[in-house]
Amino acid sequence: MIKTSFLLFLFLFCIINPVQANKTLDQFFQSTQSMQTDFEQTIQNTRGKILEQSTGNLILSRPDKFILEYTTPAEQKYVSNGKTLWIYDVELEQVSIKALDENIGDSPALLLSSNTNVYKHYNVRDVKLKKADDYQWVQLRAKKEEMSFEQVLLAFKGSKLMQMIMYDSFGQITDLKFSNVQVNKPFSLRQFNFVVPEGVDVIGSSSAE
Numbered sequence: 133m134i135k136t137s138f139l140l141f142l143f144l145f146c147i148i149n150p151v152q153a154n155k156t157l158d159q160f161f162q163s164t165q166s167m168q169t170d171f172e173q174t175i176q177n178t179r180g181k182i183l184e185q186s187t188g189n190l191i192l193s194r195p196d197k198f199i200l201e202y203t204t205p206a207e208q209k210y211v212s213n214g215k216t217l218w219i220y221d222v223e224l225e226q227v228s229i230k231a232l233d234e235n236i237g238d239s240p241a242l243l244l245s246s247n248t249n250v251y252k253h254y255n256v257r258d259v260k261l262k263k264a265d266d267y268q269w270v271q272l273r274a275k276k277e278e279m280s281f282e283q284v285l286l287a288f289k290g291s292k293l294m295q296m297i298m299y300d301s302f303g304q305i306t307d308l309k310f311s312n313v314q315v316n317k318p319f320s321l322r323q324f325n326f327v328v329p330e331g332v333d334v335i336g337s338s339s340a341e
Contacts, residue, residue: 154256154257154258154270155258156258156268156270156288157250157256157270157286159288159291160288160291160292160293163291163315163316164194164291164292164293164315164316165193165194165315165316166191166192166193166194166315166316166317166318166319167190167191167192167293167313167314167315168189168190168191168192168312168313168314168315168317169189169190169310169311169312169313169314170187170188170189170190170310170311170312171187171188171189171190171308171309171310171311172185172186172187172308172309172311173185173186173187173188173306173307173308173309174306174307175304175305175306175307176304176305176307177303177304177305178303178304178305183304185205186202186204186205187202187203187204188200188201188202188203188204189201189203190310191319191323193319193324195214196212196214196232197212197213197214197319197321197324198210198211198212198324199211199323199324206221206222206223207222207223208220208221208222209222209326211324211325211326212232212324213321213324213325213326214232214324215231215232216229216230216231216232217229217230217231217232218326218328220326220328220329220332224333225331225332225333226332226333226334226335227326227328227329227332227333227334227335228334228335228336229334229335229336230336250272253274253275253276253279254272254273254274254275254284255272255273255275256270256271256272257270257271258270258271259271259285261285265287266289267287267288267289267294267295268287268288268289269285269286269287269288270285270286270288271283271284271285272284272285272286279301280300280301281298281299281300281301282299282300282301283298283299284296284297284298284299285297285298291315292313292315293310293313294309294310294313295307295308295309295310296308296310
Protein backbone atom coordinates (compact mmCIF):
# COMPACT_ATOMS: atom_id res chain seq x y z
CA MET A 133 0.00 0.00 0.00
CA ILE A 134 2.91 2.36 0.73
CA LYS A 135 4.31 2.03 -2.74
CA THR A 136 0.93 2.29 -4.45
CA SER A 137 0.00 5.48 -2.62
CA PHE A 138 3.27 7.23 -3.32
CA LEU A 139 3.40 6.00 -6.90
CA LEU A 140 0.01 7.63 -7.42
CA PHE A 141 1.51 10.85 -6.18
CA LEU A 142 4.36 10.91 -8.63
CA PHE A 143 3.34 12.13 -12.05
CA LEU A 144 2.56 15.83 -12.60
CA PHE A 145 4.64 18.92 -13.32
CA CYS A 146 4.25 21.05 -16.57
CA ILE A 147 1.92 23.55 -18.32
CA ILE A 148 0.28 26.45 -16.50
CA ASN A 149 -3.40 27.25 -16.98
CA PRO A 150 -3.53 31.08 -16.62
CA VAL A 151 -7.30 31.23 -16.13
CA GLN A 152 -7.63 28.82 -13.22
CA ALA A 153 -4.12 29.31 -11.89
CA ASN A 154 -3.31 29.40 -8.20
CA LYS A 155 -0.51 31.81 -7.30
CA THR A 156 1.27 29.55 -4.80
CA LEU A 157 1.04 26.46 -6.98
CA ASP A 158 2.06 28.36 -10.10
CA GLN A 159 5.16 29.67 -8.37
CA PHE A 160 6.18 26.08 -7.72
CA PHE A 161 5.61 24.97 -11.31
CA GLN A 162 7.37 27.99 -12.78
CA SER A 163 10.43 27.90 -10.54
CA THR A 164 10.99 24.13 -10.23
CA GLN A 165 12.28 22.30 -13.28
CA SER A 166 13.75 19.48 -11.20
CA MET A 167 13.69 18.39 -7.57
CA GLN A 168 15.73 16.05 -5.38
CA THR A 169 14.63 15.20 -1.85
CA ASP A 170 14.55 12.65 0.94
CA PHE A 171 11.15 11.73 2.34
CA GLU A 172 9.36 10.11 5.24
CA GLN A 173 5.96 8.60 4.49
CA THR A 174 3.24 7.65 6.95
CA ILE A 175 -0.10 6.03 6.13
CA GLN A 176 -2.82 6.15 8.76
CA ASN A 177 -6.54 5.56 9.02
CA THR A 178 -9.14 8.17 9.95
CA ARG A 179 -8.72 7.32 13.64
CA GLY A 180 -5.07 8.27 13.50
CA LYS A 181 -3.75 4.72 13.74
CA ILE A 182 -0.49 4.34 11.82
CA LEU A 183 -0.74 1.55 9.25
CA GLU A 184 2.63 1.84 7.51
CA GLN A 185 5.78 3.93 7.59
CA SER A 186 8.63 4.19 5.10
CA THR A 187 11.60 6.33 4.08
CA GLY A 188 13.37 6.94 0.82
CA ASN A 189 14.51 9.49 -1.71
CA LEU A 190 13.13 11.01 -4.85
CA ILE A 191 14.46 12.71 -7.98
CA LEU A 192 12.06 14.47 -10.36
CA SER A 193 12.81 16.11 -13.69
CA ARG A 194 10.22 17.78 -15.88
CA PRO A 195 8.47 16.36 -17.78
CA ASP A 196 7.51 12.95 -16.33
CA LYS A 197 10.98 11.69 -15.42
CA PHE A 198 11.64 10.42 -11.92
CA ILE A 199 13.55 8.01 -9.71
CA LEU A 200 11.69 7.02 -6.56
CA GLU A 201 13.52 4.73 -4.18
CA TYR A 202 12.22 3.25 -0.92
CA THR A 203 15.02 2.34 1.46
CA THR A 204 12.99 1.18 4.49
CA PRO A 205 11.24 -1.01 5.48
CA ALA A 206 11.78 -2.76 2.12
CA GLU A 207 13.83 -1.74 -0.90
CA GLN A 208 11.82 -0.90 -3.96
CA LYS A 209 12.54 1.40 -6.87
CA TYR A 210 10.40 3.20 -9.47
CA VAL A 211 12.08 4.73 -12.51
CA SER A 212 10.47 6.66 -15.38
CA ASN A 213 12.13 8.15 -18.44
CA GLY A 214 8.90 9.88 -19.48
CA LYS A 215 7.67 6.98 -21.60
CA THR A 216 8.45 3.79 -19.67
CA LEU A 217 7.98 2.94 -16.01
CA TRP A 218 10.18 0.31 -14.32
CA ILE A 219 9.17 -1.06 -10.91
CA TYR A 220 11.97 -3.00 -9.23
CA ASP A 221 11.24 -5.06 -6.12
CA VAL A 222 14.65 -5.92 -4.68
CA GLU A 223 13.41 -8.58 -2.27
CA LEU A 224 11.37 -10.40 -4.91
CA GLU A 225 14.12 -9.94 -7.53
CA GLN A 226 11.47 -8.82 -9.98
CA VAL A 227 11.08 -5.91 -12.42
CA SER A 228 7.75 -4.84 -13.93
CA ILE A 229 7.85 -2.78 -17.12
CA LYS A 230 4.91 -0.63 -18.20
CA ALA A 231 4.19 2.19 -20.60
CA LEU A 232 3.91 5.34 -18.51
CA ASP A 233 0.51 6.27 -19.91
CA GLU A 234 -0.92 3.07 -18.39
CA ASN A 235 -0.41 4.64 -14.97
CA ILE A 236 -1.71 8.14 -15.60
CA GLY A 237 -5.28 8.87 -14.58
CA ASP A 238 -7.15 11.39 -12.51
CA SER A 239 -5.08 10.90 -9.36
CA PRO A 240 -2.66 13.44 -7.88
CA ALA A 241 0.00 11.07 -8.99
CA LEU A 242 0.10 13.54 -11.84
CA LEU A 243 0.77 16.36 -9.40
CA LEU A 244 4.44 16.74 -10.09
CA SER A 245 4.67 16.42 -13.83
CA SER A 246 1.64 17.95 -15.61
CA ASN A 247 -0.40 20.54 -13.76
CA THR A 248 -2.92 20.61 -16.60
CA ASN A 249 -4.45 17.62 -14.81
CA VAL A 250 -4.52 19.49 -11.51
CA TYR A 251 -6.91 22.13 -12.77
CA LYS A 252 -8.86 19.62 -14.85
CA HIS A 253 -9.61 17.29 -11.94
CA TYR A 254 -9.30 19.47 -8.83
CA ASN A 255 -10.56 22.75 -7.44
CA VAL A 256 -7.46 24.56 -6.21
CA ARG A 257 -7.24 27.19 -3.47
CA ASP A 258 -4.95 28.51 -0.76
CA VAL A 259 -5.96 27.49 2.77
CA LYS A 260 -4.84 28.22 6.32
CA LEU A 261 -4.45 25.21 8.60
CA LYS A 262 -4.30 25.17 12.39
CA LYS A 263 -0.66 24.16 12.36
CA ALA A 264 2.31 25.79 14.04
CA ASP A 265 4.37 26.12 10.87
CA ASP A 266 5.30 28.81 8.40
CA TYR A 267 4.14 26.91 5.34
CA GLN A 268 1.82 28.10 2.61
CA TRP A 269 -0.88 25.45 2.19
CA VAL A 270 -2.76 24.71 -1.02
CA GLN A 271 -5.86 22.52 -1.10
CA LEU A 272 -6.85 20.36 -4.06
CA ARG A 273 -10.40 19.08 -3.79
CA ALA A 274 -11.67 16.51 -6.29
CA LYS A 275 -14.35 17.65 -8.71
CA LYS A 276 -15.80 14.14 -9.08
CA GLU A 277 -16.69 11.58 -6.40
CA GLU A 278 -15.22 8.63 -8.30
CA MET A 279 -11.67 9.98 -8.17
CA SER A 280 -9.00 8.08 -6.23
CA PHE A 281 -8.22 10.97 -3.89
CA GLU A 282 -10.88 13.21 -2.43
CA GLN A 283 -8.45 15.85 -1.22
CA VAL A 284 -4.77 16.71 -1.39
CA LEU A 285 -2.95 19.29 0.74
CA LEU A 286 0.39 20.72 -0.41
CA ALA A 287 2.71 22.67 1.90
CA PHE A 288 5.21 25.11 0.44
CA LYS A 289 8.04 27.10 1.96
CA GLY A 290 8.69 29.71 -0.65
CA SER A 291 8.56 27.73 -3.87
CA LYS A 292 9.81 24.48 -2.28
CA LEU A 293 7.37 21.62 -1.73
CA MET A 294 7.84 20.47 1.89
CA GLN A 295 4.85 18.24 2.64
CA MET A 296 1.99 16.47 0.89
CA ILE A 297 -1.08 14.98 2.56
CA MET A 298 -3.45 12.80 0.51
CA TYR A 299 -6.92 11.65 1.58
CA ASP A 300 -8.14 8.66 -0.43
CA SER A 301 -11.63 7.28 -0.96
CA PHE A 302 -10.97 4.44 1.53
CA GLY A 303 -10.49 6.83 4.43
CA GLN A 304 -6.71 6.45 4.55
CA ILE A 305 -4.35 9.41 4.87
CA THR A 306 -0.91 9.38 3.27
CA ASP A 307 1.44 12.00 4.71
CA LEU A 308 4.75 12.73 2.97
CA LYS A 309 7.34 14.97 4.60
CA PHE A 310 10.26 16.10 2.44
CA SER A 311 13.74 17.06 3.67
CA ASN A 312 17.06 18.10 2.12
CA VAL A 313 15.10 19.53 -0.81
CA GLN A 314 17.21 20.67 -3.76
CA VAL A 315 15.67 22.30 -6.83
CA ASN A 316 16.86 22.77 -10.41
CA LYS A 317 19.84 20.48 -10.05
CA PRO A 318 20.88 19.21 -13.51
CA PHE A 319 20.34 15.53 -14.22
CA SER A 320 21.47 13.37 -17.12
CA LEU A 321 18.75 11.71 -19.19
CA ARG A 322 20.66 8.44 -18.77
CA GLN A 323 19.83 8.43 -15.07
CA PHE A 324 16.18 7.81 -15.90
CA ASN A 325 16.79 4.70 -18.00
CA PHE A 326 16.70 1.65 -15.74
CA VAL A 327 19.08 -1.23 -16.46
CA VAL A 328 17.57 -4.55 -15.34
CA PRO A 329 20.01 -6.39 -13.06
CA GLU A 330 21.25 -9.76 -14.23
CA GLY A 331 19.19 -12.71 -13.02
CA VAL A 332 16.12 -10.64 -12.18
CA ASP A 333 12.68 -11.76 -13.47
CA VAL A 334 10.99 -9.33 -15.89
CA ILE A 335 7.21 -8.87 -16.06
CA GLY A 336 5.66 -6.87 -18.88
CA SER A 337 6.50 -6.25 -22.49
CA SER A 338 9.92 -4.96 -23.39
CA SER A 339 8.14 -3.02 -26.18
CA ALA A 340 7.15 -0.54 -23.48
CA GLU A 341 10.75 0.59 -23.54
